[in-house]
Amino acid sequence: MTDYKFEGWLGHSPESVKGQMKWGEFEPKTWTEEDIDIKVTHCGICGSDLHMLRSGWGPTDYPCCVGHEIVGTVVRVGKNVTQHKLGDRVGVGAQGRSCMLSDCPDCSVNQESYCKRANINTYGSTYPEGGKGFGGYATYHRANQHFAIQIPEGLKSEYAAPLMCGGITVYSPLKNHGCGPGKSVGIVGVGGLGHFAVLFARALGADKVVGISRREAKRAEVLKLGADSYIATEEEEDWATKHAHSLDLIVSTVSNTNMPLEQYLSLIKTNGTFVQVGAPDNGVLPPINAFTLLSAAVKVTGSAIGPPRQIKEMLEFAVEKNIVPWAQTRPLADANQAIVDMDAGKARYRYVLVNENHL
Structure with missing residues (x-):
């Protein structure tokens, strides 16, 4: 008792x-x-x-x-x-x-x-x-x-809490798929998860970090988080063509069954990777054309949170790099x-x- x-x-x-x-x-x-x-x-x-x-x-x-x-x-x-x-x-x-x-x-x-x-x-x-x-x-x-x-010393509890799921959900795929120097990284959906992804991609040393969202309204905030550039997919004309084959890695945090997945994949360089972490209510994603994969050797995968050892690593990394959610x-x-x-x-x-x- x-x-x-x-x-x-x-x-x-x-x-x-x-x-x-x-x-x-x-x-x-x-x-x-x-x-x-x-x-x-x-x-x-x-x-x-x-x-x-x-x-x-x-x-x-x-x-x-x-x-x-x-x-x-x-x-x-x-x-x-x-x-x-x-x-x-x-x-x-x-x-x-x-x-x-x-x-x-x-x-x-x-x-x-x-x-x-x-x-x-x-x-x-x-x-x-x-x-x-x-x-x-x-x-x-x-x-x-x-x-x-x-929780390591130097990390406030109000910052540590959202790292326990939101943080690790994006830190894990970024780390596991080679985010770092020499890489250009796109983050689809800059909300709770996406803002962590921008912070971590920058702290991991990516050469280029691109925020991708529907509306122009978040541009200033996303750049302030550390992104180098921003794509507003519903307000930028021909965005998929303009930015084609420019990213090594994309982490998608959105949970929308109607997202423009084919266009997102067109942003990826040859042998690049698209990682889905958002989970729609019904679990259904838009269809992918086989030729989209074949023509650029694009890898499409998923990622779910991370194991205890990697959560510990992430918390220590957040302290080392002064990650402030x-x-x-x-x-x-x-x-x-x-x-x-x-x-x-x-x-x-x-x-x-x-x-x-x-x-």
Whole structure:
């Protein structure tokens, strides 16, 4: 038994995404001696939260407490916990568990985020030991020690929180596909994920960073983030022809089934790579013409978050390079209005809920 309660903002139906979450108590996942309890101080609002609240990726198991950009203080440790101690400041991202077995093709090579045997989401999934995961729009969070990452000194909690999902979702494909000196990199969709991608592409040393979005309105902000140039696809005439074969790597953060995918692919140089990280509600992307791939040896792939070891690397890199997200803090009590504002595209570029009672 503990002397604290697990309470949070609970979605009870798809209508909850319209600002209709209800505050209530919940039972966290079943405790194991490999677990820690975290007193939540900060939690970023991710687009995934909205997808889950509205049952966009399939039926959500309500009630659901979302939030997987969690930062807080360890207040309980299991007997078998070796990675954390009471009072540590830790973060938890989108993954709550994998099988973690030595014969797993993914976990055995530090690719836990792609584990096919037991890939458990931080919230909304049922854990092998029993119980359902609940997220960070809450007072406390229970996590497996391996998927809680120490937050390094020098990184503010309101900056660390959105890195736990938004940051790693773009850092991983940039790093894995060779972003660095000599490379020209395009970022499609400059929102919560895309703004991180611009920051990281610049910090990784790319020769050229190009922001790509529909409207001209974001140009000044994207250039201020560190991009060298900007393409407004709905307002720049013949943009695909004008910028053809100019990029080595594109990371696409958008979740639009109607995006101009063929035109995006035409921007890529021979043997270049297009990485999709945005996930539409129905999972469907526009069709790709085979000759688009054949004519330029274009590689099309996807990427989902990153494993614990790479999250740790990213946090340390953020401190080393002084990566400062554009994060706006909102009181935890204001969570309903914050998700409505997030859904309306008002965030510039990440909202972070703060539990002021836990600071």
